[in-house]
Amino acid sequence: xxxxxxxxxxxxxxxxxAKSYGNSVHALRGIDIDVREGEFLVILGPSGAGKSTLMRCxxxxxxxxxxxxxxxxxxxxxxxxxxxxxxxxxxxxxQQFNLVKRLSVLTNVLTGRLAYRSTWRSLFYNFSKEDxxxxxxxxxxxxxxxxxxxxxxxxxGGEQQRVAIARALAQKPTIILADEPVASLDPKIARQVLTxxxxxxxxxxxxxxxxxxQVEYTREFAERIIGMSRGKVVFEGTATELTEEILHRIYYxxxxxxxxxxQ
Amino acid sequence: xxxxxxxxxxARALEREVQVRRRRHLKLAAWSALxxxxxxxxxxxxxxxxxALVRGAGYMWDFITRLFPPDLSxxxxxxxxxxxxxxxxxxxxxxxxxxxxxxxxxxxxxTTPHILVFHLTRLLLNALxxxxxxxxALIFVSAVGLGPFAGVLAVxxxxxxxxxxxxxxxxxxxDKGQVEAQMATGATHMQVILxxxxxxIVPQFIGYxxxxxxxxIRSATxxxxxxxxxxxFALIQNMKLFKYxxxxxxxxxxxxxxxVSDWICGKLRRKVI
Amino acid sequence: MSIDVxxxxxxxxxxxxxxxxxxxxxxxxxxxxxxxxxxxxxGVNLRPREVFNAVPVIADYFARMVPPKWSFIEAIWKPxxxxxxxxxxGVVLATIVGLPLGLLAASTVTRWALVRAxxxxxxxxxxxxxxxxxAILFVAAVGLGPFPGALALxxxxGGILGRLYAEAIENVDKGPIEAMExxxxxxxxxxxxxxxxxxxxxxxxxxxxxxxxxVRSATxxxxxxxxxIGFxxxxxxxxxxxxxxxxxxxxxxxxxxxxxxxxxYIRSRLY
Numbered sequence: 001x002x003x004x005x006x007x008x009x010x011x012x013x014x015x016x017x018a019k020s021y022g023n024s025v026h027a028l029r030g031i032d033i034d035v036r037e038g039e040f041l042v043i044l045g046p047s048g049a050g051k052s053t054l055m056r057c058x059x060x061x062x063x064x065x066x067x068x069x070x071x072x073x074x075x076x077x078x079x080x081x082x083x084x085x086x087x088x089x090x091x092x093x094x095q096q097f098n099l100v101k102r103l104s105v106l107t108n109v110l111t112g113r114l115a116y117r118s119t120w121r122s123l124f125y126n127f128s129k130e131d132x133x134x135x136x137x138x139x140x141x142x143x144x145x146x147x148x149x150x151x152x153x154x155x156x157g158g159e160q161q162r163v164a165i166a167r168a169l170a171q172k173p174t175i176i177l178a179d180e181p182v183a184s185l186d187p188k189i190a191r192q193v194l195t196x197x198x199x200x201x202x203x204x205x206x207x208x209x210x211x212x213x214q215v216e217y218t219r220e221f222a223e224r225i226i227g228m229s230r231g232k233v234v235f236e237g238t239a240t241e242l243t244e245e246i247l248h249r250i251y252y253x254x255x256x257x258x259x260x261x262x263q
Numbered sequence: 264x265x266x267x268x269x270x271x272x273x274a275r276a277l278e279r280e281v282q283v284r285r286r287r288h289l290k291l292a293a294w295s296a297l298x299x300x301x302x303x304x305x306x307x308x309x310x311x312x313x314x315a316l317v318r319g320a321g322y323m324w325d326f327i328t329r330l331f332p333p334d335l336s337x338x339x340x341x342x343x344x345x346x347x348x349x350x351x352x353x354x355x356x357x358x359x360x361x362x363x364x365x366x367x368x369x370x371x372x373x374t375t376p377h378i379l380v381f382h383l384t385r386l387l388l389n390a391l392x393x394x395x396x397x398x399x400a401l402i403f404v405s406a407v408g409l410g411p412f413a414g415v416l417a418v419x420x421x422x423x424x425x426x427x428x429x430x431x432x433x434x435x436x437x438d439k440g441q442v443e444a445q446m447a448t449g450a451t452h453m454q455v456i457l458x459x460x461x462x463x464i465v466p467q468f469i470g471y472x473x474x475x476x477x478x479x480i481r482s483a484t485x486x487x488x489x490x491x492x493x494x495x496f497a498l499i500q501n502m503k504l505f506k507y508x509x510x511x512x513x514x515x516x517x518x519x520x521x522x523v524s525d526w527i528c529g530k531l532r533r534k535v536i
Numbered sequence: 537m538s539i540d541v542x543x544x545x546x547x548x549x550x551x552x553x554x555x556x557x558x559x560x561x562x563x564x565x566x567x568x569x570x571x572x573x574x575x576x577x578x579g580v581n582l583r584p585r586e587v588f589n590a591v592p593v594i595a596d597y598f599a600r601m602v603p604p605k606w607s608f609i610e611a612i613w614k615p616x617x618x619x620x621x622x623x624x625x626g627v628v629l630a631t632i633v634g635l636p637l638g639l640l641a642a643s644t645v646t647r648w649a650l651v652r653a654x655x656x657x658x659x660x661x662x663x664x665x666x667x668x669x670x671a672i673l674f675v676a677a678v679g680l681g682p683f684p685g686a687l688a689l690x691x692x693x694g695g696i697l698g699r700l701y702a703e704a705i706e707n708v709d710k711g712p713i714e715a716m717e718x719x720x721x722x723x724x725x726x727x728x729x730x731x732x733x734x735x736x737x738x739x740x741x742x743x744x745x746x747x748x749x750x751v752r753s754a755t756x757x758x759x760x761x762x763x764x765i766g767f768x769x770x771x772x773x774x775x776x777x778x779x780x781x782x783x784x785x786x787x788x789x790x791x792x793x794x795x796x797x798x799x800x801y802i803r804s805r806l807y
Binding site for chain 2: 059083098115167
């Protein structure tokens with residue numbers, strides 16, 4: 001089910017994406033999604049719905065078994081595309097922050113520039129002047145520059161996630177993939193992080209795909225919502241269109257229900 | 264539940280517990296019997312004999328009294344040998360560090376390029392670990408001649424096996440999330456290792472390397488027994504010439520060296536970890 | 537971007553540059569370290585060219601060990617198994633020596649600092665004297681054979697294990713100790729029922745590990761006449777019988793690997 005084209009351009013298209021592990025586990029069963037440039041798109045669904053798998057197929061941390069992904073007019077699922085070129089377009093933010101604990105905050109953000117540096121130059125943990133400027137700028141955007149030289153594991157959860165956002169920004173990506181970015185944070189900090197994420201991407205014109213399982217945050221921050229359940233898209237629309245009935249469909253899908261073609 | 268059925272339930276539970284405990288005791292008894300039998304058998308094989316020990320105590324005492332007092336004037340002459348021992352240990356450990364960096368990545372399941380390479384590397388490391396430095400030293404003395412050079416190579420090879428295996432296990436235990444995050448930025452394999460894996464293991468690696476240095480100093484003291492340099496050489500020479508007081512001095516110096524190295528290495532390790 | 541953000545960015549950039557410049561003292565450290573290492577290398581006749589030349593020579597010697605002389609197994613299997621017995625009893629004796637001394641050296645068991653220091657001192661002497669030297673001593677005392685080998689390991693490992701035991705005892709969870717003391721148990725009862733049971737798994741881990749190490753050490757004790765395969769090994773090397781050496785090394789590798797697997801299995805069953 002595709003919403004009729006609006007004035008914004010489509011920056012990412014997913015067609016018939018499927019991912020199976022062996023013959024029994026079908027994480028994704030044919031996903032069709034269009035992502036518009038610059039929007040804050042939330043993918044809402046319970047755990048196990050396939051949101052993480054979908055996201056990891058986009059930057060090819062996981063290889064899909066079927067389907068196509070088209071980004072900026074180019075098909076990125078074909079094997080010929082270099083992983084590096086694909087991945088640096090997508091900045092990823094993880095639930096567990098995944099900062100390198102022993103390195104400084106600034107170095108962590110600098111690792112976002114690795115896709116633009118040759119291996120040999122990084123051998124000595126060296127970055128160019130331009131990289132350093134970009135990294136510091138990104139840190140300043142999330143207001144974490146005052147802790148630039150501290151070890152990453154000395155920061156609180158919310159602060160670490162902001163640094164992780166800065167790291168994703170440093171890649172100068174077209175799209176940020178946020179996989180349950182606030183699941184480990186308490187509500188006040190979670191809202192702060194999501195606010196930073198939305199604000200900064202607006203400032204820089206970056207599209208955001210955000211996996212969430214919390215309905216309240218989704219209503220607060222999403223410009224558009226895609227509901228997923230058991231590997232399929234079951235809803236597409238805005239927060240106002242998110243009725244109780246649709247929520248029920250997302251969260252309590254009957255396991256005996258056949259795959260409904262009329263969706 | 265009525266009182267009668269409750270009592271019988273409790274009684275049944277107690278009986279079950281007695282049975283489980285009995286089974287566990289039987290298992291323990293069986294294993295203990297096996298252990299005792301093994302110990303008894305091996306005691307016979309090695310002719311373990313407290314009687315011989317008591318009788319031998321006399322000889323041992325005689326031997327020890329002949330060692331005392333240690334010839335302290337000999338201390339000055341041992342300076343060179345002591346320094347050589349430490350130098351052997353330092354360079355042996357340094358070479359081991361250099362060699363084990365690539366080997367540990369090849370020997371870790373998550374960073375090895377191919378499963379066959381992994382198994383071959385593990386086999387090599389096991390071989391290096393299984394063979395004592397002294398054995399290596401013996402072979403190398405035949406190959407490259409007497410002297411500390413053979414000792415350095417012997418220490419290096421054995422230490423490489425130990426260090427690389429330790430490091431490989433650390434690499435296998437890293438937080439996968441941090442590695443995944445680095446991959447997601449588009450970093451190359453090498454960059455992921457440098458920024459995602461290495462920072463997680465460096466302190467442990469350095470700490471273990473310092474421990475290996477300590478162990479190597481200990482081993483280097485006896486390498487001289489087979490002609491590979493260090494204090495051991497002085498020790499065996501003096502023993503062969505029946506110069507017992509000088510032998511005692513050698514033992515004393517070895518003892519002090521190990522004590523000091525132990526203390527220093529302990530301090531260094533605490534600073535790193 | 538606002539002016540404020542720009543100034544913040546610039547100041548961090550400057551600080552980063554300052555942190556990354558090579559300070560004079562760093563350069564001095566590196567130069568000193570380099571000089572020290574060069575002096576050490578000279579002391580042990582280590583020259584790069586020598587190392588490169590040595591590699592093919594050593595490879596050649598190892599090549600001479602292949603294929604191993606399989607028939608030699610008749611001569612060596614008995615001494616090889618003897619190595620295991622030596623290691624086994626070595627660790628047993630080490631426990632007998634190390635446990636009481638370890639208890640005495642533990643601050644949570646012994647109250648008198650003098651006794652603790654004394655016990656620690658003995659343990660340090662025991663562990664600092666190499667097992668080979670102990671072996672020489674014991675061979676002089678009880679004659680040639682595997683028995684002095686076991687005694688030697690017992691002494692050296694007794695010192696090592698004793699210190700490890702003391703450390704394990706001191707690191708035990710204090711909760712159960714306090715609980716037992718609160719019930720009015722005597723000192724001995726607290727040690728037996730609160731401290732030792734907690735430390736026991738750690739003791740077993742240490743014993744298993746040092747048994748493995750002991751097998752490797754016991755392979756060379758025979759060189760001074762203290763049993764095990766060391767005597768055959770040194771004889772074959774001195775006679776340049778490299779294929780025999782190859783077999784012995786292979787046998788040692790096999791033994792150590794089996795023990796490694798067995799101890800991993802035992803450890804997984806214990807926890």
